[in-house]
Each structure stands twice: as structure tokens, then as C-alpha cells.
Amino acid sequence: MTAEAGGAGVSALRAAGSASSTAANVIEVAHIEKIFVTMRNERIHALHDISLSVGEREFITIVGPSGCGKSTLLKTIAGLIPASAGAVRVAGTDVKAPRKDIGIVFQNPILLPWRTVMENVLLPAEVQGMPLGQARKRARDLLAMVGLSDFENKYPMELSGGMQQRAAISRALVSDPKILLMDEPFGALDAMTREQMNLDLQRIWRESGKTVVLITHSIPEAVFLGDRVIVMTPRPGRITRVIDVPITRPRSLGAMGEPLFGRLTNDIRRVLYELGGGEATPSGGMT
Amino acid sequence: MTAIDPTVPSPSAPARPSRWKILLRTRPELVLAPVLLVIIVLVWEYGVVLFDVPNYVLPAPSAIVIALWRGLDAGLLDRGGYWLHTSITVAEVVLGFVIGSGVGLILGTIISQFRILDATLRIYLVAIQSLPKVALAPIVVLWFGFGLTSKVVIICMLTFFPLLVNSMAGFKAVDLERLELMRALGANPWQIFWKVRLPSAMPYIFAGLDMAAVFAVVGAVVGEFVGAQRGLGTLILSMNAQMDTAGTFSVFIVLALLGVVIHKTLRMVERRVLFWSGEGTRMIGS
Numbered sequence: 345m346t347a348e349a350g351g352a353g354v355s356a357l358r359a360a361g362s363a364s365s366t367a368a369n370v371i372e373v374a375h376i377e378k379i380f381v382t383m384r385n386e387r388i389h390a391l392h393d394i395s396l397s398v399g400e401r402e403f404i405t406i407v408g409p410s411g412c413g414k415s416t417l418l419k420t421i422a423g424l425i426p427a428s429a430g431a432v433r434v435a436g437t438d439v440k441a442p443r444k445d446i447g448i449v450f451q452n453p454i455l456l457p458w459r460t461v462m463e464n465v466l467l468p469a470e471v472q473g474m475p476l477g478q479a480r481k482r483a484r485d486l487l488a489m490v491g492l493s494d495f496e497n498k499y500p501m502e503l504s505g506g507m508q509q510r511a512a513i514s515r516a517l518v519s520d521p522k523i524l525l526m527d528e529p530f531g532a533l534d535a536m537t538r539e540q541m542n543l544d545l546q547r548i549w550r551e552s553g554k555t556v557v558l559i560t561h562s563i564p565e566a567v568f569l570g571d572r573v574i575v576m577t578p579r580p581g582r583i584t585r586v587i588d589v590p591i592t593r594p595r596s597l598g599a600m601g602e603p604l605f606g607r608l609t610n611d612i613r614r615v616l617y618e619l620g621g622g623e624a625t626p627s628g629g630m631t
Numbered sequence: 632m633t634a635i636d637p638t639v640p641s642p643s644a645p646a647r648p649s650r651w652k653i654l655l656r657t658r659p660e661l662v663l664a665p666v667l668l669v670i671i672v673l674v675w676e677y678g679v680v681l682f683d684v685p686n687y688v689l690p691a692p693s694a695i696v697i698a699l700w701r702g703l704d705a706g707l708l709d710r711g712g713y714w715l716h717t718s719i720t721v722a723e724v725v726l727g728f729v730i731g732s733g734v735g736l737i738l739g740t741i742i743s744q745f746r747i748l749d750a751t752l753r754i755y756l757v758a759i760q761s762l763p764k765v766a767l768a769p770i771v772v773l774w775f776g777f778g779l780t781s782k783v784v785i786i787c788m789l790t791f792f793p794l795l796v797n798s799m800a801g802f803k804a805v806d807l808e809r810l811e812l813m814r815a816l817g818a819n820p821w822q823i824f825w826k827v828r829l830p831s832a833m834p835y836i837f838a839g840l841d842m843a844a845v846f847a848v849v850g851a852v853v854g855e856f857v858g859a860q861r862g863l864g865t866l867i868l869s870m871n872a873q874m875d876t877a878g879t880f881s882v883f884i885v886l887a888l889l890g891v892v893i894h895k896t897l898r899m900v901e902r903r904v905l906f907w908s909g910e911g912t913r914m915i916g917s
Contacts, residue, residue, distance in 0.1 A: 424815055442817045454812045457907040458830050467826070471818040499907060 370522060370555045371398040371421060376430030378416055378581075389580035390416045394430070396574065396583065400522075403549055403556045405570030407563055407612060413581020414559045418527050421557065422448055435522060444472055447516030447554075449526040453508035455500035461487070461511050462496040468519045479518060486514040489548060506537040510544070517552060524549075526558040530565070539597055542568055546594060563616075564600060567591075567608045575615050585615045690877035699881035713885055719861040720851050721889065723779060727786020728847040728893075732840060734787070735794030740832075742795075743802035744824070753799075760792045765853050772858040782859065786850035790843035794836065801835025802828055834908045837901045844893045848886060 378391035390413040398404050406414045419425045421432055423439040423446070432439040434446065447468075455464045462483060469479035487496055490510035500508055509529055516524055529545075530538045542565060549556050560566050566573045567589055575585040589608060591599055599605055655662060672692050678684075679691040686694060705712020742748045768785050775781035805828050813823045855864025863882050870878035 422815060424811065442815045444817060446815075448812075448815045450808065450812065452808060454806075454808045456809065456827065456830070468816045471813070471816045471822050471826070501907065 368400045369397045370400050370402075370435055371396070371557065372431075372433040373397070373417075373421065374431045374433075376417075376420060376427040376432060378413070378420060378425070379428045391420070391427070392580035392582045394581075394583055398555055398557060400555055401553055403569055403571045404558070404574060405566040405572075406557065406559045406574045406576060407561065407566035407616075408576030408581075409578060409616065410561065411581075412576040412578040414576050415527055416581065417576075418448075418525050418557065418559055422446055422525050444519055445522045447519065447521035447524050449509070449512050449516045449524065449529045451528040451531050453500070453505075453512040455508055455511055455515075457500050460497050460499055461492060461503070464500065464511060465496075465514045465518050467515060472519055474519060482520070483514065483518050486517050487511075489551065490514050490544065504537075506533055506541060509533065509541065513545070513548065517548075517554070522555060524554045524556045526556065528559050528561065531561070538562075538565070543597065545569065550594065563609050563612050564605075566612070567605060568595060568600060573608070573612060575612055577616065585612075587611060687874040687876045690880060694877040695880040695884070698875070698877040699884055702878070702881055702885075713863075713866070713882070716861055716863045716866045716882075717885055717889070719779070720855070720863045720886075723782040723786060723851045723854070723862065724847045724889070724893070726779075727783045727850060728790050728843060730783065731787035731790030731847075732794040732843045735791040735839075735843075736798050736836060739795040739798030740802065740829075743799045744820075749799065749803075756792075756795060756799075760796055764788045764792075765850065768850075768853050768857045772854070777858050777860055782851055782854035782862070785854040786847045789846035789850040793839040793842040793846065797835045797839030797842075798832060801832030804835065805831040833905055837897070837905060840897055840901075841894070844897055845890065848890050848893070852886065 373394055373396040376391055376394045377389075380388040380390055382388060394413075394417060396404075406417065408414050416425065420427050421434070421439065423432075423442045426440075434443065455461075456467070459467070462480070465483040465487065466476065466479055468474075469476060469483070484493075484496070487493055490513055492507060492510055492514065495503060495507065495511075500511070503511065509532075513524075513529070530541045533541060545556075545558075546569060556569075558566075558569060560569075570589050573587045573589060574583055575587065576582065577584045587608060591602070591604060676691050676693060679689055690698075699713075702711075702713035705714065707714045709715060742752055765785070767788065771784050771788070772781045775784055809827045809831065810823065813827050818826070851862065852864040852867070855862040856868060859865045863886055867879050867882050870876075870882065
């Protein structure tokens with residue numbers, strides 16, 4: 345048990361160490377802490393000593409139980425909430441506020457119901473003052489890429505949940521950000537739509553050449569999509585293990601049947617169930 | 632309809648009654664509602680004759696229709712006719728409604744953009760909203776005279792609060808996820824207001840307008856009761872004084888029609904602006 349936790353600590357440190365060594369890192373998170381103070385003046389330690397670096401065109405998945413701070417981590421990278429301590433750097437500059445080179449996909453599509461699909465996809469372009477003719481052309485290409493070409497003049501309520509989320513992905517990509525942050529984007533979809541979306545997302549990622557950080561609570565989804573899987577555990581939210589996924593791309597759904605896939609998901613499961621048990625975790629393993 | 636016509640020739644005979652039957656089964660109210668109206672009018676008409684009810688207590692529907700016809704048959708500027716009075720009342724309603732609800736909407740919008748303003752003013756606004764403001768009509772007439780102004784002011788007082796309170800509620804109810812999305816896109820407050828807050832508040836604002844429209848007509852009539860030289864309210868008062876109950880009822884019909892026209896106009900605008908808020912039912916239906 346102690347040896348296991350120590351090993352997790354080492355691999356987390358390795359993730360931190362590689363942050364400073366590689367020049368091509370697009371996202372660098374160094375020792376961030378996040379403490380929320382609730383209305384009743386209780387302090388919640390949401391993130392503890394998180395260090396992480398993501399290289400260009402890398403696909404990182406973050407998996408963990410609810411309450412482990414993974415959404416908080418994503419929002420901190422996005423500049424939506426400030427860290428209590430530590431530094432977040434994206435493309436070499438400190439993140440202080442939301443920025444144009446980051447696109448976000450939330451768990452809910454959050455399409456504006458009074459706008460057509462096209463108008464929704466164009467929203468970031470309007471807000472950021474991009475030339476609209478150019479943006480429209482790009483939006484059309486993106487909608488074609490996600491298979492929504494015939495729906496650009498429909499309203500969100502005429503689309504299925506999966507289609508709405510595809511539109512949201514197009515919206516996140518319309519301003520051509522370097523980075524795509526996805527916060528449990530497929531959590532509300534049924535299992536089959538979800539697998540299809542995983543395949544589509546892999547294709548979109550390969551075609552667009554973005555750096556992706558995706559949060560999920562599905563272990564198979566994390567392994568299927570990620571180049572590396574970051575395993576987080578709660579109280580306080582921290583990185584417990586970083587697991588490389590050496591499965592060749594493009595991965596088909598059949599990859600889920602391979603022994604390596606099974607071994608990786610089992611590894612993650614073991615980490616989560618052994619350490620997610622609660623207070624038994626030796627927190628000293630992290631230092 | 633026209634597309635089906637060419638197929639009519641031979642199979643039309645069995646097809647037509649079945650369509651009626653389907654209509655009866657799916658929307659029976661389309662048939663039952665008019666039937667109910669006819670029954671009520673007939674019972675009223677003959678009940679009044681049967682029980683020998685005096686005309687000044689309850690006139691027969693036919694007497695009301697005759698009174699209505701007489702009123703409408705008059706010249707546009709005829710003081711005894713309905714056109715002059717209707718135009719005065721309509722002018723009061725439109726002016727009061729536009730000014731009152733407009734000011735209410737603007738103030739509600741401004742107040743809800745600033746948390747301190749909202750928190751400070753809310754208790755007073757809610758308190759004032761629950762006051763019976765028509766009770767102030769005599770004072771308003773005292774201040775502003777018997778002319779158009781006093782009626783417009785009364786209607787403004789009545790239509791102001793539904794818009795103020797509803798727009799405040801609407802801006803408060805904006806989906807936080809939408810705001811976070813806009814923040815993530817780096818939108819400035821102005822963009823967030825026009826692209827998300829205002830459209831999100833629209834269903835509440837229209838609910839306020841619906842309420843205000845009803846209050847506007849009430850305000851006009853009450854104002855005219857209290858003190859006016861022209862308008863449908865004064866017409867009712869003078870008819871009542873002459874025990875012309877049929878006339879009173881006929882003016883009531885004019886007022887009801889006025890209310891329906893205002894309501895329908897609002898619904899038409901609402902359907903264009905809020906096409907998205909029917910949660911799909913309207914889109915599928917169309």
C-alpha cells in the first residue's frame with residue numbers, strides 16, 4: 345500500500361518534471377493549489393500541488409471520481425477561476441483570464457436556443473470580433489467535419505443531444521484555438537452515441553491538430569482517447585498517477601478489446617478504488 | 632387544403648365525414664365551445680323574457696346587440712356614439728401602456744445589472760408592487776386634471792410594476808452556464824447583455840407585458856370613472872345613470888374586444904420574438 349502510493353507520487357513528479365524540460369509544452373501547470381471558502385466559511389481544498397505539462401498536439405485525459413477537482417483544474421487552466429497558489433502557463437504566457445487560444449466544451453452543449461446552429465457556432469467569432477465572412481466559411485468547414493452540414497439553419501431544440509454536443513465542439517473550434525478543453529463533454533449522452541462521439545473526437549483531433557485536455561469519469565473513455573491518462577483522487581484533489589497509453593492511432597472501437605487496453609483500465613481502476621477509499625490514503629506519499 | 636382538392640372527385644364522399652370525425656375526436660372543444668355559447672345566449676335571451684326580468688336589471692342579449700349597433704352606427708365625432716369614446720380610451724391605453732411598461736422595463740433592466748441597486752431597492756419595489764395603486768386614481772385626477780394626462784399617469788402606475796418586477800426576475804433567472812460560456816469566450820459585459828442576458832429574460836418580459844396590457848385597460852376605465860369628460864368609462868357612467876343597462880353591457884363588449892385586440896397583438900409579437908421558448912412544441916407544430 346505504502347509502496348503503491350509512493351510510486352504514484354513518483355509518477356506525478358515525473359509529470360511535473362517533464363513540464364520544465366520540454367520546450368514544446370503548450371500547457372504548463374506548476375504546483376497549483378485551490379482552496380474554496382464556502383458560504384459557511386468552511387475551507388475546501390479542491391486542488392493540491394497539481395503539476396502537469398501538455399505537449400503540442402497531445403491528447404490528455406483526466407479521470408477521477410466526482411469531487412476530485414478535475415473540473416476545477418480545467419477551469420483554472422481556462423482562466424475561468426484563479427488558482428490560490430502556483431502558476432498556469434499556456435503557450436508561454438501566464439493565464440489570468442479566459443483567452444482566445446483556448447476553446448472550451450462543457451458537459452452541457454449550452455447552445456443559445458434563439459440562435460441557429462450556424463449562429464451558435466459563430467458566437468465566439470462575434471464576441472472576439474473576427475471577420476465574419478471568414479468565420480462563416482470556417483464554421484461551415486467545422487460543421488461538415490462534425491457531420492452537421494445539413495443542420496446549420498436548424499435551431500438547437502431540433503437537434504439530438506449528440507448533435508448539440510457536436511455543434512458545441514464546432515463552436516469551440518471556430519476561433520481556431522490551439523487548445524481544446526473538454527469538461528465531461530459526453531457525460532450526458534447514451535452509451536452508443538458516446539462511443540461514436542469518441543471515434544469522431546479522435547478523428548477531429550487528428551484532423552485539426554489541436555492539443556486536447558478532456559475530463560471524464562469513464563475509465564474506458566479516458567484510455568481510449570488519451571495519449572496519457574491523469575488519474576485524480578479527491579480530498580484534496582490531486583494527481584495520483586499518470587499513465588501512458590501506447591496504443592497505436594487511429595484507435596478503433598476494437599482497441600477496447602485488446603489485452604493492453606484491459607490492463608490499462610484495470611491499473612486505473614486499482615488506483616481509484618484503492619486510494620479513493622477515503623482517509624486511509626497516506627498523504628505523505630505526495631510530498 | 633388546395634393540394635388535396637384534386638383528389639376530391641370520387642373518394643371525397645367517404646373521406647369528408649371521417650375528417651370531421653377526426654376533428655371532433657382530437658379537438659372536440661372546437662365544436663363544443665361555440666355550441667356552449669349559443670346555449671348560454673339562448674337561455675339568457677328566453678330566460679329574461681320568461682321570468683319577466685326588467686330591462687334595467689338584466690337586458691336580453693338582443694337588446695345589448697341593438698345598443699351596440701346604435702353606438703357603432705353613430706358618426707366618428709358624435710358624443711353619443713362609441714367611436715369618439717373608444718378612440719380616447721385607446722389613446723390613453725396605448726400611451727400609458729407604452730410609457731409605463733417602457734419605463735418599467737428600462738428601470739428593471741438597469742437595476743438588475745447592478746447587484747447593490749438590486750439588493751437595496753428590491754424590498755421597496757416589492758412592497759409598492761403589492762399596493763392597490765388604483766386607489767390613488769382620485770389623487771392623480773386631482774393633480775393632473777380631467778384630461779388625457781391623468782389617465783395616462785394612472786395607466787403608467789399600473790403597467791410600470793409588472794415590467795419592472797418581471798424584468799428583474801428575468802435577468803436574475805439567466806442560466807449561469809450561459810454566462811460562464813460567455814465569460815470563457817472573453818465577452819465584455821455589453822456583449823453578455825445583448826447576446827445572452829436580454830434574450831434570456833425575454834420570456835419574463837413578455838409575461839410582464841401580458842399582465843400590463845390587462846392593467847392598462849382597467850386603469851383607463853377606473854381613471855375615467857373617477858373623473859373624465861370622454862372615454863368608454865364616462866360612457867358607462869352616464870348610461871348607468873340613465874339605467875341604460877343594455878348600453879352599459881354593449882360598452883363592456885367594446886372594452887372586451889379592445890382587450891382581445893391588445894392581447895392578440897402582443898401574442899403575435901411574442902410568437903416572433905420567443906419562437907424558441909416553447910421547448911420545441913411550437914416548432915414541431917408549425
